[in-house]
Amino acid sequence: MTKHKLLSLGHGLFLGFIALIIIFPFYWMIASSLKTENQIFQLPPVWLFKPHFASYAAAIVNDNILRALLNSLIVTVGAVALGIAVGAPAAYGLARYTFRGSSQIQFWYVTNWMLIPVVVLIPFYLLAANLRMIDNPIVLILIYQTFVVPVVVWLLVDQFRAVPIALEEAALLDGMSKFGIFLRITLPLTVPGITVAAILAGIFAWNDLLYAFILTPGTDARTAPTVMMSYLGGYIIPWGRVMASAVMITGPVVVGGIAINKYIARGLTLGAVK
């Protein structure tokens, strides 16, 4: 065996090991969700078993997980839509015009992302409570802007800069208005970038526990991560339902991750406009 072959074998083993570490928890989650409570804790683990959907049924019937997933979906889609409606024009302005303080504004947008959530949470909670808006999904949609807008601005400024200015000038000579140019020339050319921003921001919103746990704790308004939290309250943790719910919650995130994986791998440089 040559040195080169040995090296690539080592390489392969290492990658396999990493993959195992990443994939195993997913396997364990899915397998446990399909086992009975007894099978989950058997040692050595049962590798072959008849799938059993009682945990899913229980999660749906007892914990109303579908309602929680729908709440999560509403809040996530709402937060992302608002974030793009606000963030895309902001990013466009920052990309195309330099004015006094424009780079500071861009920095401010992006660093908002690093805000410690608790700092925002307490005043926001008081505000929402006084407005009688606890358990209202609009509160979550609004507070999620603290990270959705920064993600959108951060990604889209570069996207808009990558659109050649000559295209906008050609449209200007063709008689298009500035807003028309943004809407009909520049925006369509940055759809891949906007998709990445939407999915990335959407994953953050979907996964949020802290804000949702405090601001929408009610049974009808709570989001999926809050339901997960509720399992931990009793004397016995219902692992089958925990795992079944976890599968239903992480499913969309995995799908979203795979969808933008190609772009993320390209270092988010989607500016292939020319």
Place this chain on the structure above:
Amino acid sequence: MAQISIDGVTKRYGATEVLKRLDLSVAEGEFMVLLGPSGCGKTTLLRMIAGLETPSTGRIMIGGTDVTLTPPAKRDVGMVFQSYALYPHMTVRENIALGLKLRGVTPTEIASRIERVAALVQIAPYLERKPKALSGGQRQRVALARVIAREPSVSLMDEPLSNIDAQLRTVMRAELLRIHRKTGMTTIYVTHDQEEAMGLGDRITVMNFGHVEQIGTPDEIYAHPANAFVARFIGAPRMNLIRLAHRPGANAIEAAGIRAPVPATLGTLPPDLFLGFRGEEARPGAAHDGEAMIEGVVDVVEHLGAQIEVHLRLDDGEEAVFRRPRGETIWREGERASLAIPAAHLHLFNAETGAALRA
């Protein structure tokens, strides 16, 4: 009446003056070429005519109307960008139609104009394609079609041929002329390629460092360059400019290896001169009456195929370069040789100011 007139236009970016009190007028239907080295302000001038930049001072008129502060959309100007700037997410047809739609042209009229223009620039088979699926030459035609279909009163082109290969460039040059003859659009065409300028322009504006060096027909500019810059810039191979110190008062120039008659009408000559001549207007051998004579040692003979290029070293160190037919055997490296140049083809320039000395 001039279709476009530019009166004393200056453009500054911060402290740098990119255009300096520039005057230019272009007639209705004329094909005007702006020619000059890279960075001399051609694009800036074109963009000001389009309305994409505003002059710092001065006035721009199109069709008798002052448009200095008019936004681009209201100027009735079309532009072919150097990068073509085709909308990548639209088909060729949509690219051409957009400007027409925005100007309220009816759908039936749009369809018929696209058909006409597509035939004119030969892009009919590609109308449903996206720009990505076109070659450089095809994109260039689409960019042209987009302007022609709009029937603007002025069309501007910024080095439209610079991104396509040399072979296609010659083809497209002829196309551009054919299309211009058909449409009669007033055109301002920017290039840094003097050959392209000579081939295309009804007139040429030679620019340098933000000002106009000379405006004239290709013939005028070639035969009577207004100054040493134009003389050097126009024509390939370049005009020979030989520097000589002149003894004031004499009515002929005499220097080491050079003798040239000077018309009395020129008056007193400045002490520092360039003597200019084009290689193709000189002939080998001794000078007759009224001809200039240049003599030196053949330095190098280069073989270029149909021609040879001779480098003649004059006695005071200056060099003259000219081309002769292949097989002319009188040029032997290291031997003395002489050239005769008819007085009509002699150019004299003030070496200090660069200005041509004219009778």
